[in-house]
Amino acid sequence: MNNRIIPIVLGITRCYLIRGDSLILIDGGTPNKAGAFRKALGKLSIDPGEIKLIVITHGHWDHIGSVRDIKELTGARTAIHELDRECLEKGKERRAPGVTRWGRFMTRMIGSFSGSIRIPTTDADITLGDEFPLAQFGINGSIIHTPGHTLGSVSVLLETGEAFVGDLAMNMFPLTVRPGLPVFAEDLQKVKESWKMLLDRGAKTIYPAHGKPFPVTLLP
Numbered sequence: 557m558n559n560r561i562i563p564i565v566l567g568i569t570r571c572y573l574i575r576g577d578s579l580i581l582i583d584g585g586t587p588n589k590a591g592a593f594r595k596a597l598g599k600l601s602i603d604p605g606e607i608k609l610i611v612i613t614h615g616h617w618d619h620i621g622s623v624r625d626i627k628e629l630t631g632a633r634t635a636i637h638e639l640d641r642e643c644l645e646k647g648k649e650r651r652a653p654g655v656t657r658w659g660r661f662m663t664r665m666i667g668s669f670s671g672s673i674r675i676p677t678t679d680a681d682i683t684l685g686d687e688f689p690l691a692q693f694g695i696n697g698s699i700i701h702t703p704g705h706t707l708g709s710v711s712v713l714l715e716t717g718e719a720f721v722g723d724l725a726m727n728m729f730p731l732t733v734r735p736g737l738p739v740f741a742e743d744l745q746k747v748k749e750s751w752k753m754l755l756d757r758g759a760k761t762i763y764p765a766h767g768k769p770f771p772v773t774l775l776p
Contacts (some may be wrong), residue, residue: 578692613722615643704747727767
């Protein structure tokens with residue numbers, strides 16, 4: 557199976573469509589972006605009903621904000637790790653502290669307004685554990701538990717080496733000036749362990765939720 561990768565920016569978050577025998581979406585962007593998502597699909601001549609699965613890399617507001625509306629638009633199933641499930645289903649706020657000086661500054665800046673953001677909730681159709689193969693959706697890869705940014709963070713790793721990692725890496729100003737590890741994390745040691753696992757399993761190109769893709773050779 558050959559996969560086509562299509563980025564769609566929803567707010568500050570770069571989401572990704574992966575087309576194999578069917579379509580899956582990675583992340584749902586910030587709130588109130590269903591209209592922008594529908595417009596993007598129209599430009600791509602994609603019927604919303606073609607999307608069969610929404611993979612949520614973790615439970616932060618900028619990744620789950622429009623999931624409910626996109627789910628209603630597409631009829632797709634949602635998948636999130638069990639440790640972040642309450643964020644999607646109950647609107648539980650989850651924050652990752654800064655792990656660098658800049659990250660701590662940005663945490664204070666973001667925290668000043670993120671607490672007032674309302675996230676529309678929806679049910680998780682698939683509760684993820686350690687690994688979930690995507691063959692049933694026509695995708696040659698798996699969803700893998702990669703904790704660290706949040707304890708329930710997951711990544712999608714394709715057999716050809718593309719790794720869709722949510723916020724396990726970042727490549728966008730003002731979060732970072734160069735590709736690298738996240739400036740926010742619940743457990744930085746787990747971030748490093750997750751990266752070792754992804755590299756051991758053949759990750760070659762990183763597709764972050766904030767910024768453009770980059771080769772793993774640019775990781776520090």
